[in-house]
């Protein structure tokens with residue numbers, strides 16, 4: 473398989489879904505209920521809009537100027553301070569690189585930390601584009617399935633490891649499932665990575681994607697892998713946290729005790745230039761500086777999660793227990809997730825097949841809407857599971 477054909481194969485499922493999405497919107501217009509791409513139709517918290525208005529009202533000629541590649545020092549310092557409290561680690565501003573979203577942070581991390589023919593393990597189901605980025609950079613993906621309840625399977629990781637394995641990507645909280653790995657799981661993972669790294673003679677790098685960290689609607693604390701394992705680069709998205717995805721605002725932060733910290737900091741800033749990503753816009757850096765000490769109000773999300781999960785379980789679905797994200801992940805009534813999603817689309821309900829997340833047999837709902845529209849969609853899904861088993865054929 474060439475790099476081009478691998479990329480084509482990885483890109484194809486989302487392209488096919490994009491076609492289904494466009495056709496369904498064309499057919500149903502405003503009657504469609506779109507629970508696919510995570511673009512919520514209501515605000516959890518309108519603080520970004522208020523902050524933007526305030527920033528605009530006091531802007532000066534300096535406010536929209538170029539910033540250094542890693543971002544303005546004041547913004548990086550603010551982020552490092554907040555992260556230091558969250559991870560209980562002494563981050564300095566130079567450990568933090570501001571990026572135009574988590575996507576850029578991931579690419580800058582992968583470019584800097586790995587070199588072909590390195591292989592990187594990815595715990596699945598996973599955010600859809602990790603394998604695509606790895607393929608594009610000439611790095612191998614080793615997909616490692618999680619357990620039936622979508623927790624980390626340490627035995628599977630150990631079995632997947634080869635002498636070419638240079639790292640692992642996980643999301644915590646996990647996307648698309650919304651599962652949060654608890655402190656014991658995180659410690660167990662850190663111990664395994666340490667052991668495998670020693671066997672390899674080179675530390676295994678952990679890419680710790682905390683994009684959904686501020687959407688833990690159960691209120692439990694996050695056990696950050698960064699706290700447990702020093703060879704960690706963490707990724708975050710203000711865009712996701714504050715429902716301003718289109719503003720592409722995030723960062724990459726390396727553990728303060730990571731090997732070759734100084735060199736790595738320079739390489740990461742240089743990668744921002746080489747890749748052409750550059751820091752987020754001057755305005756979004758000001759926005760994140762203002763927002764960073766806060767977290768959004770999650771009360772409305774918790775209500776919506778409880779309601780949706782209750783209704784799906786009532787109609788016989790096997791829904792994965794979770795604590796975070798706007799997503800609900802459940803098993804389709806037959807193993808064919810793509811066919812199931814097409815049947816929902818025929819009735820104007822758009823949800824995503826788990827094939828997009830590198831696992832067959834499940835669906836993902838993004839809680840973009842609430843009230844009667846959501847209930848209409850849940851009625852359609854209930855009808856699609858009339859045998860009430862939720863089991864695979």
Ligand SMILES: Cc1ncc(COP(=O)(O)O)c(C=O)c1O
Nearest residue numbers: 573574575599643647683709711
């Ligand atoms: C786990 C995960 N990582 C990364 C991203 C990309 O984030 P951003 O929109 O900030 O680029 C997403 C977006 O949904 C995500 O869910």
